[in-house]
Amino acid sequence: MSHSPKALLDSYNIQPKKSLGQNFMHDPNALDKIVASAELQSSETVVEVGAGAGALTELLAGAAGQVFSIEVDQRLRPLLEERFDDANNVYLVFNDILKTDIAALVGTEDYIVVANAPYYISSAILWHFLESPKPPRRMVMTMQYEVAERILGAPGAMNLLSIAVQYYGLPRIVSRYGPAVFWPRPNIDSAIIRIDTHEAPPLPLPPAEHFFRVVKAGFSMKRKQLKNALAGGLRMKASIARDLLQAADIDPQRRAETLSLAEWARLTRAVAEADPAL
Numbered sequence: 001m002s003h004s005p006k007a008l009l010d011s012y013n014i015q016p017k018k019s020l021g022q023n024f025m026h027d028p029n030a031l032d033k034i035v036a037s038a039e040l041q042s043s044e045t046v047v048e049v050g051a052g053a054g055a056l057t058e059l060l061a062g063a064a065g066q067v068f069s070i071e072v073d074q075r076l077r078p079l080l081e082e083r084f085d086d087a088n089n090v091y092l093v094f095n096d097i098l099k100t101d102i103a104a105l106v107g108t109e110d111y112i113v114v115a116n117a118p119y120y121i122s123s124a125i126l127w128h129f130l131e132s133p134k135p136p137r138r139m140v141m142t143m144q145y146e147v148a149e150r151i152l153g154a155p156g157a158m159n160l161l162s163i164a165v166q167y168y169g170l171p172r173i174v175s176r177y178g179p180a181v182f183w184p185r186p187n188i189d190s191a192i193i194r195i196d197t198h199e200a201p202p203l204p205l206p207p208a209e210h211f212f213r214v215v216k217a218g219f220s221m222k223r224k225q226l227k228n229a230l231a232g233g234l235r236m237k238a239s240i241a242r243d244l245l246q247a248a249d250i251d252p253q254r255r256a257e258t259l260s261l262a263e264w265a266r267l268t269r270a271v272a273e274a275d276p277a278l
Helices: 005-011 028-038 055-063 074-083 102-106 119-130 145-151 160-168 208-218 226-234 238-247 261-274
Strands: 045-049 066-071 090-094 111-115 138-144 169-177 190-197
Touching (some): 028 055, 045 055, 055 066, 055 074, 066 074, 119 138, 119 145, 119 160, 138 169, 145 169, 145 190, 160 190, 160 208, 208 261, 226 238
Parallel strands (some): 045 111, 111 138
Antiparallel strands (some): 138 190
């Protein structure tokens, strides 16, 4: 079947919706690159986010054991059901990915996420999978290039999302693409990012619940010094926040984006030791 999404959608009288952030990838080389980046084995389970017109789904079905393809746009149901009527390893799920219980979908199977989804929910998709009771073994996503770059950020250019991704896995940018690989063309460059989740963290890290409470507090007032952001976010006196930062060997005047993962871990432990109820 043709990879031309325009011709396919026209045949079903469907127009892309701006409100859903729909840009359909049609370039065969870019599609092949996504599948190659996932390094799929023929027995593996894939959760695809954003079936679209099915071009990527078709390639995934040829490379993996089974594909659970999740699509929020009900208008695409007739197109996708007809396209995959004879595919015995493709399971179409018409639902919002952020409301989908991943563990219930995949059961006990390990799985890999491949997502060519609207960019405005890229961050939410990452959080949804990485914080899932059963996170994926690997994620391969298309996203805005600047967002992908920020996820790989080193201390000095970190944000909450980059810390979260690096807490759970090892990210790298596989490729960069211009607008021409999509229809309609977006006004931005895109990237394929691959995240291999950690079997064991590369350094000792506190439990996620405690770690991210401290990190979110630190980023709650990004333009403020860390001692003030931490005090506001954890509802404590600035003097206590200053003492906790000093106990973790962190200058209280620094800002959240400058801290490394190891420094956040030290700070979380200092907070827990001072008050286990926090």
